[in-house]
Amino acid sequence: xxxxxxxxxxxxxxxxxxxxxxxxxxxxxxxxxxxxxxxxxxxxxxxxxxxxxxxxxxxxxxxxxxxxxxxxxxxxxxxxxxxxxxxxxxxxxxxxxxxxxxxxxxxxxxxxxxxxxxxxxxxxxxxxxxxxxxxxxxxxxxxxxxxxxxxxxxxxxxxxxxxxxxxxxxxxxxxxxxxxxxxxxxxxxxxxxxxxxxxxxxxxxxxxxxxxxxxxxxxxxxxxxxxxxxxxxxxxxxxxxxxxxxxxxxxxxxxxxxxxxxxxxxxxxxxxxxxxxxxxxxxxxxxxxxxxxxxxxxxxxxxxxxxxxxxxxxxxxxxxxxxxxxxxxxxxxxxxxxxxxxxxxxxxxxxxxxxxxxxxxxxxxxxxxxxxxxxxxxxxxxxxxxxxxxxxxxxxxxxxxxxxxxxxxxxxxxxxxxxxxxxxxxxxxxxxxxxxxxxxxxxxxxxxxxxxxxxxxxxxxxxxxxxxxxxxxxxxxxxxxxxxxxxxxxxxxxxxxxxxxxxxxxxxxxxxxxxxxxxxxxxxxxxxxxxxxxxxxxxxxxxxxxxxxxxxxxxxxxxxxxxxxxxxxxxxxxx
DNA sequence: TAAATTGGCGCC
DNA sequence: AAAGGGCGCCAATTTA
Numbered sequence: 001x002x003x004x005x006x007x008x009x010x011x012x013x014x015x016x017x018x019x020x021x022x023x024x025x026x027x028x029x030x031x032x033x034x035x036x037x038x039x040x041x042x043x044x045x046x047x048x049x050x051x052x053x054x055x056x057x058x059x060x061x062x063x064x065x066x067x068x069x070x071x072x073x074x075x076x077x078x079x080x081x082x083x084x085x086x087x088x089x090x091x092x093x094x095x096x097x098x099x100x101x102x103x104x105x106x107x108x109x110x111x112x113x114x115x116x117x118x119x120x121x122x123x124x125x126x127x128x129x130x131x132x133x134x135x136x137x138x139x140x141x142x143x144x145x146x147x148x149x150x151x152x153x154x155x156x157x158x159x160x161x162x163x164x165x166x167x168x169x170x171x172x173x174x175x176x177x178x179x180x181x182x183x184x185x186x187x188x189x190x191x192x193x194x195x196x197x198x199x200x201x202x203x204x205x206x207x208x209x210x211x212x213x214x215x216x217x218x219x220x221x222x223x224x225x226x227x228x229x230x231x232x233x234x235x236x237x238x239x240x241x242x243x244x245x246x247x248x249x250x251x252x253x254x255x256x257x258x259x260x261x262x263x264x265x266x267x268x269x270x271x272x273x274x275x276x277x278x279x280x281x282x283x284x285x286x287x288x289x290x291x292x293x294x295x296x297x298x299x300x301x302x303x304x305x306x307x308x309x310x311x312x313x314x315x316x317x318x319x320x321x322x323x324x325x326x327x328x329x330x331x332x333x334x335x336x337x338x339x340x341x342x343x344x345x346x347x348x349x350x351x352x353x354x355x356x357x358x359x360x361x362x363x364x365x366x367x368x369x370x371x372x373x374x375x376x377x378x379x380x381x382x383x384x385x386x387x388x389x390x391x392x393x394x395x396x397x398x399x400x401x402x403x404x405x406x407x408x409x410x411x412x413x414x415x416x417x418x419x420x421x422x423x424x425x426x427x428x429x430x431x432x433x434x435x436x437x438x439x440x441x442x443x444x445x446x447x448x449x450x451x452x453x454x455x456x457x458x459x460x461x462x463x464x465x466x467x468x469x470x471x472x473x474x475x476x477x478x479x480x481x482x483x484x485x486x487x488x489x490x491x492x493x494x495x496x497x498x499x500x501x502x503x504x505x506x507x508x509x510x511x512x513x514x515x516x517x518x519x520x521x522x523x524x525x526x527x528x529x530x531x532x533x534x535x536x537x538x539x540x541x542x543x544x545x546x547x548x549x550x551x552x553x554x555x556x557x558x559x560x561x562x563x564x565x566x567x568x569x570x571x572x573x574x575x
Numbered sequence: 576t577a578a579a580t581t582g583g584c585g586c587c
Numbered sequence: 588a589a590a591g592g593g594c595g596c597c598a599a600t601t602t603a
Binding site: 235236237238255257258277278281282305306307308310311312313314315316317318319320387390391393394395396397482485486488489490492493494523 | 588591593594595596597598599600
């Protein structure tokens with residue numbers, strides 16, 4: 001049953017579908033080894049193929065992003081899929097071949113040792129235009145026989161990994177993520193343009209003529225200039241630094257935390273200007289014009305868009321919606337937004353993957369993890385406990401977090417060793433993997449010894465061990481240390497992304513029989529738009545999906561995966 | 576002149 | 588108290 005949310009063995013019929021250049025489709029049932037298990041049939045198109053074969057629970061196809069939007073537009077959907085190009089990407093990474101073309105055509109060419117076609121360049125975001133989503137891509141369609149070969153080969157390559165079961169799960173989860181992403185793109189996030197405009201007017205004031213510069217920004221710029229006694233353009237860091245220098249204050253940058261330290265009348269309006277300027281340029285009137293249509297904001301989600309497996313969006317900045325702008329996210333009349341935030345996801349994931357007994361015990365409760373941590377190791381000081389843990393995960397190099405790291409290491413040795421080992425691997429130029437097997441890319445300049453005078457490869461460095469047994473990266477170059485921080489974080493952030501994919505898959509299945517729709521996802525937070533009367537069921541489904549995802553990803557574990565859930569009409573009213 | 580990089584800051 | 592990891596976006600600046 002556990003495999004059911006993303007597809008396990010023997011859980012329904014599995015068919016492969018291939019499209020040709022003219023939109024026609026051929027389908028064939030396939031067995032668990034990827035071989036044909038029946039006759040090849042022709043269908044007018046992929047929509048007909050799916051409609052005519054409701055007995056199929058899992059479709060194997062070249063690219064979900066290419067096929068599924070057209071199915072959704074025709075009001076068709078599928079239970080599960082196997083995305084060959086997503087699988088190719090994950091397998092190439094696992095094999096240490098990041099960067100090789102990942103199209104199905106490339107995979108087929110490699111299989112036959114023929115010249116490998118490069119991937120088409122990534123399509124740029126096209127604000128407002130949804131049309132491109134529904135056109136079959138011009139990418140090379142592979143005939144059914146070729147797709148079958150690639151598929152069978154991929155199944156063998158899963159078996160050749162260190163943990164085949166996990167790798168198969170990763171591919172299944174990524175494929176499920178592709179379905180969810182396409183469905184979210186299709187549904188869109190409810191967005192009230194009128195409310196958005198009200199917020200903008202409130203914060204920024206009216207716009208002036210041609211450039212449309214808001215009144216409030218002009219006023220603040222004047223205040224800043226007055227405070228300096230001469231004209232200063234606040235959006236030019238160089239000019240601001242020079243102005244402070246003339247006033248006898250030396251700053252290295254105009255970063256917020258640095259400005260906050262300064263006692264000067266320009267600081268307050270400057271900080272205000274920065275906040276408002278950003279809202280104007282990133283989520284202002286032109287953003288609204290570009291990205292909101294018919295009451296919905298439709299970012300293009302890209303699952304696995306980051307190397308760690310987190311999603312990105314292609315345009316619209318959906319993963320950086322400023323808090324004040326969330327006022328515009330409002331449920332339809334009679335509907336609600338179920339906003340669910342996973343509590344302390346990354347430390348819980350660290351507990352599950354490191355199997356550190358102490359940290360598993362801390363994470364084996366729905367209570368606030370940092371409070372429990374501080375009760376055990378930090379004399380009740382929650383803030384110190386949190387900083388120490390985040391410092392360990394991010395690779396903090398100085399400050400209080402580092403001091404507290406020693407305490408963390410004593411009480412939770414396996415957890416700290418897990419991220420230290422990942423850091424060491426990175427410094428030595430080795431690859432690391434998430435729990436399910438997503439693999440870090442190689443360091444820039446490592447690997448391909450093309451003799452170019454580029455970045456020299458970092459030398460493997462002797463490990464230095466302190467009396468407490470702590471790993472100190474004392475001899476590593478600054479590049480190697482940066483690399484270590486990256487791999488240190490990668491294993492936790494990426495394994496958390498593994499879990500989040502399974503969460504989405506479980507939640508998608510749980511809501512399949514409802515009118516509820518998943519409409520937003522941001523690393524550890526999901527929003528479901530549903531009729532008011534379904535809200536309670538959705539809340540329960542989220543909580544169950546979190547625990548189920550934990551068990552599927554990490555096996556039997558005492559670690560709990562609780563959520564903070566709010567049922568609201570407006571996103572801004574959550575938490 | 577266009578592409579790439581930088582600085583800054585929004586989110587996690 | 589100090590400034591760690593991952594992104595995307597914008598405008599300005601530098602590079603090709």
